[in-house]
Amino acid sequence: VGYLGPRGTFCELAARKHFPATNISFISFFTIPEIFKAVVSRKIDYGVVPAENSIEGSVNITLDLLYRTEISICGEVEERVKHNLIVKPGTKYSDIKTILSHQQALAQCRNFLEKEFPKARLIEVSSTALAVTRIKRLKNAAAIGTEISAKLYKMKVAARDIGNGSTNFTRFLVLSTKDSKPTGHDKTSLIFASKNIPGALYRSLEPFARMNINLSKIESRPIREKPWEYIFFMDFEGHREDPKCREALEELKKISVFFKILGSYPRSI
Amino acid sequence: VGYLGPRGTFCELAARKHFPATNISFISFFTIPEIFKAVVSRKIDYGVVPAENSIEGSVNITLDLLYRTEISICGEVEERVKHNLIVKPGTKYSDIKTILSHQQALAQCRNFLEKEFPKARLIEVSSTALAVTRIKRLKNAAAIGTEISAKLYKMKVAARDIGNGSTNFTRFLVLSTKDSKPTGHDKTSLIFASKNIPGALYRSLEPFARMNINLSKIESRPIREKPWEYIFFMDFEGHREDPKCREALEELKKISVFFKILGSYPRSI
Numbered sequence: 001v002g003y004l005g006p007r008g009t010f011c012e013l014a015a016r017k018h019f020p021a022t023n024i025s026f027i028s029f030f031t032i033p034e035i036f037k038a039v040v041s042r043k044i045d046y047g048v049v050p051a052e053n054s055i056e057g058s059v060n061i062t063l064d065l066l067y068r069t070e071i072s073i074c075g076e077v078e079e080r081v082k083h084n085l086i087v088k089p090g091t092k093y094s095d096i097k098t099i100l101s102h103q104q105a106l107a108q109c110r111n112f113l114e115k116e117f118p119k120a121r122l123i124e125v126s127s128t129a130l131a132v133t134r135i136k137r138l139k140n141a142a143a144i145g146t147e148i149s150a151k152l153y154k155m156k157v158a159a160r161d162i163g164n165g166s167t168n169f170t171r172f173l174v175l176s177t178k179d180s181k182p183t184g185h186d187k188t189s190l191i192f193a194s195k196n197i198p199g200a201l202y203r204s205l206e207p208f209a210r211m212n213i214n215l216s217k218i219e220s221r222p223i224r225e226k227p228w229e230y231i232f233f234m235d236f237e238g239h240r241e242d243p244k245c246r247e248a249l250e251e252l253k254k255i256s257v258f259f260k261i262l263g264s265y266p267r268s269i
Numbered sequence: 270v271g272y273l274g275p276r277g278t279f280c281e282l283a284a285r286k287h288f289p290a291t292n293i294s295f296i297s298f299f300t301i302p303e304i305f306k307a308v309v310s311r312k313i314d315y316g317v318v319p320a321e322n323s324i325e326g327s328v329n330i331t332l333d334l335l336y337r338t339e340i341s342i343c344g345e346v347e348e349r350v351k352h353n354l355i356v357k358p359g360t361k362y363s364d365i366k367t368i369l370s371h372q373q374a375l376a377q378c379r380n381f382l383e384k385e386f387p388k389a390r391l392i393e394v395s396s397t398a399l400a401v402t403r404i405k406r407l408k409n410a411a412a413i414g415t416e417i418s419a420k421l422y423k424m425k426v427a428a429r430d431i432g433n434g435s436t437n438f439t440r441f442l443v444l445s446t447k448d449s450k451p452t453g454h455d456k457t458s459l460i461f462a463s464k465n466i467p468g469a470l471y472r473s474l475e476p477f478a479r480m481n482i483n484l485s486k487i488e489s490r491p492i493r494e495k496p497w498e499y500i501f502f503m504d505f506e507g508h509r510e511d512p513k514c515r516e517a518l519e520e521l522k523k524i525s526v527f528f529k530i531l532g533s534y535p536r537s538i
Contacts, residue, residue: 033379053491057327057329058326060326061376063326064326103372103393107330124395125392126393196483197483198477198478198482198484199478199479201487202478203478205470205471205474208467208471209467209468209471210468212467212468214467215470217489217499218487218489219489220486220487221326222321222322222323222326230486
């Protein structure tokens with residue numbers, strides 16, 4: 001199972017939660033595209049990648065790769081995000097002048113940072129775990145990261161759970177070469193594009209409304225090759241093999257100019 | 270007019286394009302929230318902020334602040350994004366080991382970077398212009414940024430237009446305390462939330478389909494306080510004072526649990 005590293009990220013926590021068996025090898029990857037590649041080339045059986053955060057929104061590169069790659073979603077995991085202020089042992093709270101973290105973590109701790117460290121210099125790095133490794137070599141610096149990464153890199157937690165709200169979750173997707181069998185409590189993800197005419201999206205949603213299928217998410221995204229034309233990422237409740245879902249999907253496919261089922265998989269909540 | 274600085278960003282180019290008059294003061298701001306605050310407190314008349322990129326998708330913090338702030342959109346500007354590899358005079362192309370830029374710019378030059386500098390260390394900083402100022406003090410480093418910033422900071426362009434595709438545009442919004450008068454070629458932006466039941470979004474779009482109003486964008490975003498409940502950001506063609514748009518808006522308002530018009534303004538294309 002591959003995850004977005006380095007060790008100690010929320011993505012590792014999510015991967016270990018979804019695959020609790022003891023005989024599994026977990027492999028840390030540097031970037032999300034590398035995880036997609038490793039799944040497609042079957043170097044790993046599963047890849048776990050961040051897809052969406054309840055505060056910051058979608059992870060753009062994950063959506064883009066889902067559109068461009070022949071890959072399936074076979075599961076989802078949600079992880080409550082707890083941010084902590086982490087320092088090198090010996091660093092005083094009042095001495096902190098520089099704070100490193102992932103851009104989303106810095107954004108999610110904005111209230112705490114503005115109140116406690118209004119003058120600190122904020123530096124964006126590519127992951128919260130990398131931020132924790134970096135402060136080893138820096139003076140008067142702190143990182144925002146997970147408790148597990150503080151332990152792993154022998155750093156100290158200076159302030160706990162410093163996020164803006166208590167309702168901060170990240171949704172991770174489990175990727176594989178095929179999706180999952182029906183469990184009776186499933187979700188399906190797909191991508192479609194409708195013609196760029198009035199009422200097109202409305203007509204695309206009609207089969208789902210008629211069959212009483214609940215949409216859990218819809219998001220329009222610009223198409224890389226055609227600025228300001230959009231594709232839609234949609235999640236709905238149900239499995240693509242359920243008769244009414246299959247019928248709605250068939251109807252949507254007929255009226256779409258692009259159509260791709262990403263997979264059906266057990267819902268995490 | 271405030272823009273997202275430092276000097277030489279695409280945001281500055283967009284601001285100067287939208288306000289070509291010669292008697293205007295342009296002020297550089299460090300962050301997007303500061304621009305919103307300065308507009309609301311009337312320290313500036315207009316603020317220009319990035320909202321969406323044709324490759325990377327929405328700028329999350331801008332959407333979040335539009336939801337939470339009493340502010341209006343009074344215009345939009347599109348700017349073609351041309352990325353360049355920029356070095357300190359004297360740095361050889363073959364010596365480049367570290368490349369700095371904004372995360373979106375690094376992502377948008379992924380193909381070039383993987384081909385030309387597969388082993389380079391990529392460092393994310395908060396803007397392309399900041400990346401250009403940073404390489405002054407670094408050895409064997411390059412930045413990805415605008416031509417204007419290379420000139421401004423006396424650096425050299427080592428490779429031109431290195432982006433993944435030729436169709437890379439960023440859409441900027443012009444913010445003010447009120448929106449714009451009808452011109453006959455307008456767009457309206459709004460935020461709404463429908464009940465979380467099957468068919469709710471479908472019914473929300475019905476008035477627009479019936480009145481033949483073209484949606485140019487729809488995007489669902491998680492609500493900060495309620496994980497996995499969504500609000501919708503929608504753009505449609507027309508002015509909120511046009512009779513059929515006014516009627517569709519009235520109907521949508523009636524069936525929404527949240528409803529906010531962000532403004533009507535002249536379409537940029």
